[in-house]
Amino acid sequence: MEQKIMDFVDTFIEGAGEMGSGLGLNRSVAQLYALLYLSNTPLSLDDMANHLKISKGNVSMNIRILESWNAVRKVWVKGSRKDYYEADLDILKIIVTRLKEGLNRRMSQALSLLQNAEQTIAENNQNGNTKDKEQFKVFQERIDRIKKIHSMTTALLTTISPEKFLMGNL
Amino acid sequence: MEQKIMDFVDTFIEGAGEMGSGLGLNRSVAQLYALLYLSNTPLSLDDMANHLKISKGNVSMNIRILESWNAVRKVWVKGSRKDYYEADLDILKIIVTRLKEGLNRRMSQALSLLQNAEQTIAENNQNGNTKDKEQFKVFQERIDRIKKIHSMTTALLTTISPEKFLMGNL
DNA sequence: CGTTTCGTTCAAATTGTTTTGAACGTTCTG
DNA sequence: CAGAACGTTCAAAACAATTTGAACGAAACG
Numbered sequence: 001m002e003q004k005i006m007d008f009v010d011t012f013i014e015g016a017g018e019m020g021s022g023l024g025l026n027r028s029v030a031q032l033y034a035l036l037y038l039s040n041t042p043l044s045l046d047d048m049a050n051h052l053k054i055s056k057g058n059v060s061m062n063i064r065i066l067e068s069w070n071a072v073r074k075v076w077v078k079g080s081r082k083d084y085y086e087a088d089l090d091i092l093k094i095i096v097t098r099l100k101e102g103l104n105r106r107m108s109q110a111l112s113l114l115q116n117a118e119q120t121i122a123e124n125n126q127n128g129n130t131k132d133k134e135q136f137k138v139f140q141e142r143i144d145r146i147k148k149i150h151s152m153t154t155a156l157l158t159t160i161s162p163e164k165f166l167m168g169n170l
Numbered sequence: 171m172e173q174k175i176m177d178f179v180d181t182f183i184e185g186a187g188e189m190g191s192g193l194g195l196n197r198s199v200a201q202l203y204a205l206l207y208l209s210n211t212p213l214s215l216d217d218m219a220n221h222l223k224i225s226k227g228n229v230s231m232n233i234r235i236l237e238s239w240n241a242v243r244k245v246w247v248k249g250s251r252k253d254y255y256e257a258d259l260d261i262l263k264i265i266v267t268r269l270k271e272g273l274n275r276r277m278s279q280a281l282s283l284l285q286n287a288e289q290t291i292a293e294n295n296q297n298g299n300t301k302d303k304e305q306f307k308v309f310q311e312r313i314d315r316i317k318k319i320h321s322m323t324t325a326l327l328t329t330i331s332p333e334k335f336l337m338g339n340l
Numbered sequence: 341c342g343t344t345t346c347g348t349t350c351a352a353a354t355t356g357t358t359t360t361g362a363a364c365g366t367t368c369t370g
Numbered sequence: 371c372a373g374a375a376c377g378t379t380c381a382a383a384a385c386a387a388t389t390t391g392a393a394c395g396a397a398a399c400g
Contacts, residue, residue, distance in 0.1 A: 146242060224359075
């Protein structure tokens with residue numbers, strides 16, 4: 001294999017490292033995925049550790065993060081007792097799924113907070129003085145905005161849910 | 171103002187801190203925005219530092235990050251020589267704008283990388299052996315997928331561009 | 341069996357990010 | 371003009387996240 005091409009692979013992987021850190025994933029996770037994404041064949045933990053020059057423990061931990069996202073899967077290779085992995089190539093699916101999960105997790109937290117707030121605001125609004133009432137109204141309004149954003153975002157993510165999205169699979 | 175309500179404000183802000191760290195913003199940035207988001211009136215640097223119990227330097231640096239995103243703006247308060255800030259309430263606009271910027275920045279990097287790769291692949295594809303040719307084809311295919319994702323995502327973000335988005339402003 | 345090959349775990353080390361606070365320049369104020 | 375009130379800066383400190391590698395257990399091997 002030509003040197004230039006191997007360089008490309010390395011540059012791609014390096015780029016993926018920075019890229020990934022852009023939103024929420026660490027270097028190793030991003031690079032592991034990039035390596036598998038470009039690879040023709042499934043790779044073993046040792047293959048990956050060697051190629052990326054990172055420790056075996058690191059690969060073991062981070063590959064299982066990718067597995068938990070269904071971004072990679074274990075495949076069985078005849079005649080070897082190592083674990084081999086390959087990438088799920090549908091990047092968009094992976095991203096949308098993760099966004100949905102994240103949104104729900106964060107929002108269920110936030111929404112119960114808002115629930116309490118509204119409760120308290122309603123109670124206080126009965127007998128507060130004028131100035132307090134104004135403040136309550138502001139809170140109420142801002143909270144409503146957030147709720148609206150939540151429902152919009154949820155709707156949006158469902159709309160672009162991979163199953164339904166443009167022209168079948170990528 | 172009732173204790174319960176002040177508790178709500180604090181809990182909200184605290185929540186925002188964790189929330190924000192979920193994707194790419196640090197605690198102070200998230201909390202500054204949350205504080206201004208709930209506030210009736212513009213706040214000075216000292217107000218913010220006091221309320222959030224963080225240093226003045228911290229506020230100064232991080233408020234200007236928010237400013238650079240147009241998430242907050244400086245307002246002039248008659249009779250004071252402090253700087254006061256208020257939040258832009260259109261959270262969705264802020265998010266979409268930032269996503270667009272981020273996507274473009276990262277992608278222009280990635281795309282030039284892909285450009286080079288394709289160049290090299292094309293050259294090599296002329297005279298490689300069979301096995302190499304297969305590998306080239308794989309690279310080419312995977313690169314094309316990424317390009318496709320890029321154009322889809324760009325299109326999507328444009329579609330939900332706030333100006334055009336559902337029912338006017340939030 | 342005893343040995344080797346794997347993957348996993350986790351405490352310690354490394355690396356990266358955020359925060360602080362003292363020092364500073366500028367502008368206002370009396 | 372001297373002093374106070376502001377916002378900014380940046381090196382150092384505190385804190386958080388990632389990575390390493392040695393230790394371990396389980397399974398395969400001979």
